[in-house]
Amino acid sequence: MWELFQREKPRMLAAAAEADLSPMQAHALRMLDPEEPRPMSELAGALFCDASNVTGIVDRLEARGLVERLGAEHDRRVKALAVTPEGVQVRGRLFARMQDAPSSIAGLSAADQRALRDILRRALG
Amino acid sequence: MWELFQREKPRMLAAAAEADLSPMQAHALRMLDPEEPRPMSELAGALFCDASNVTGIVDRLEARGLVERLGAEHDRRVKALAVTPEGVQVRGRLFARMQDAPSSIAGLSAADQRALRDILRRALG
DNA sequence: TATTGTTATACTCTATAACTATA
DNA sequence: TATAGTTATAGAGTATAACAATA
Numbered sequence: 001m002w003e004l005f006q007r008e009k010p011r012m013l014a015a016a017a018e019a020d021l022s023p024m025q026a027h028a029l030r031m032l033d034p035e036e037p038r039p040m041s042e043l044a045g046a047l048f049c050d051a052s053n054v055t056g057i058v059d060r061l062e063a064r065g066l067v068e069r070l071g072a073e074h075d076r077r078v079k080a081l082a083v084t085p086e087g088v089q090v091r092g093r094l095f096a097r098m099q100d101a102p103s104s105i106a107g108l109s110a111a112d113q114r115a116l117r118d119i120l121r122r123a124l125g
Numbered sequence: 126m127w128e129l130f131q132r133e134k135p136r137m138l139a140a141a142a143e144a145d146l147s148p149m150q151a152h153a154l155r156m157l158d159p160e161e162p163r164p165m166s167e168l169a170g171a172l173f174c175d176a177s178n179v180t181g182i183v184d185r186l187e188a189r190g191l192v193e194r195l196g197a198e199h200d201r202r203v204k205a206l207a208v209t210p211e212g213v214q215v216r217g218r219l220f221a222r223m224q225d226a227p228s229s230i231a232g233l234s235a236a237d238q239r240a241l242r243d244i245l246r247r248a249l250g
Numbered sequence: 251t252a253t254t255g256t257t258a259t260a261c262t263c264t265a266t267a268a269c270t271a272t273a
Numbered sequence: 274t275a276t277a278g279t280t281a282t283a284g285a286g287t288a289t290a291a292c293a294a295t296a
Contacts, residue, residue, distance in 0.1 A: 001227070001230075001245060002223065003249055004245060004248065004249065005130045007249075009173050010173055013173060022261090022262060022263080022287085023263095023287095024262075024263065025262090039277075039278095040277070040278060041276090041277065041278080048134050048135055048138065049263080049264070049265085050264070050265055050266085051277075051278065051279090052264085052265070052266080052267095052278085052279075052280080052281095053263065053264055053265075054278090055278070055279055055280080056262075056263075056264095057262090057263080060262080075272080075273075075276095075277080076271080076272060076273085076277095077271065077272045077273070077276070077277040077278070078272095078276095078277055078278080079277080079278070098127065102126070104248040104249060104250075105248050107248070108244065108247060108248055112244050112247060112248075115240060115244060116241070116244050116245075116248075119233065119237050119240060119241050119244075120126060120129060120241075122233060122237060123129065123229040123230050123232070123233055123237075123241075124128055124129065124132075124229060125229070147264090147284095147285060147286080148286095149285080149286060150285090164254080164255090165254075165255060166253090166254065166255080174286080174287070174288085175287070175288055175289085176254075176255065176256090177255085177256075177257080177258095177287085177288070177289080177290095178286065178287055178288075179255090180255070180256055180257085181285075181286075181287095182285090182286080185285080200253095200254080200295080200296070201254095201294080201295060201296085202253070202254040202255070202294065202295050202296070203253095203254060203255080203295095204254080204255070
């Protein structure tokens with residue numbers, strides 16, 4: 001199972017590198033929602049890392065002009081992370097690169113691919 | 126697909142933390158073969174990272190007494206990485222923790238789990 | 251000359267603890 | 274008092290370039 005992800009790791013690294021982003025920066029950008037700004041704390045949860053860590057990751061994304069720290073009206077402590085127009089473009093390219101089926105799976109029969117998709121859909125609820 | 130992996134990440138982190146290893150150190154230890162020492166370069170390939178990087182990772186594992194740099198008789202440039210008896214124990218615990226089925230998959234029907242296993246087996250060749 | 255692994259360097263990721271400003 | 278985010282710090286991961294030893 002993990003073997004499958006292991007094999008695809010180079011593709012993830014390449015996708016981030018093409019956008020000139022570190023793997024973590026790419027991951028963070030993917031986790032954000034261009035439609036709806038999310039607080040730093042939520043990003044920390046999505047990345048499974050400490051809040052202090054997110055500060056630096058967002059600093060670098062913001063310096064690149066890909067995200068923006070917005071104020072939240074209901075609570076002046078929280079900073080809502082918005083994806084800038086340029087961020088949306090980079091994010092789109094990242095998703096496009098990763099939505100291609102992993103090569104190991106692309107080699108399966110159409111029936112197997114369909115069955116796999118259905119099973120995973122049930123697994124993820 | 127990646128969503129599945131994402132959900133299991135905390136378990137991977139916890140497994141490494143329980144052994145008091147960084148995620149990368151745990152990964153490296155898993156990639157090594159207790160039966161047959163492997164050169165640094167092969168580990169770099171398995172980890173998808175630069176050789177210069179592996180030097181530090183192995184330094185820390187060696188300092189913990191989990192691996193050993195052995196000389197290779199056929200080529201005096203290469204250093205063969207052997208897993209020490211203590212390394213074998215830690216490695217065994219890591220594998221045990223990770224071989225439990227991911228919770229999303231454990232919730233599937235027996236038939237789905239069987240089908241998934243068969244499909245993945247074909248995918249991995 | 252080419253290859254294996256190390257060192258030097260610079261940057262990123264990571265958690266802990268202490269801090270600011272809000273609530 | 275408690276929470277959201279930052280800063281300071283120290284350690285770990287990362288790639289590039291230059292290097293030593295060996296092939």
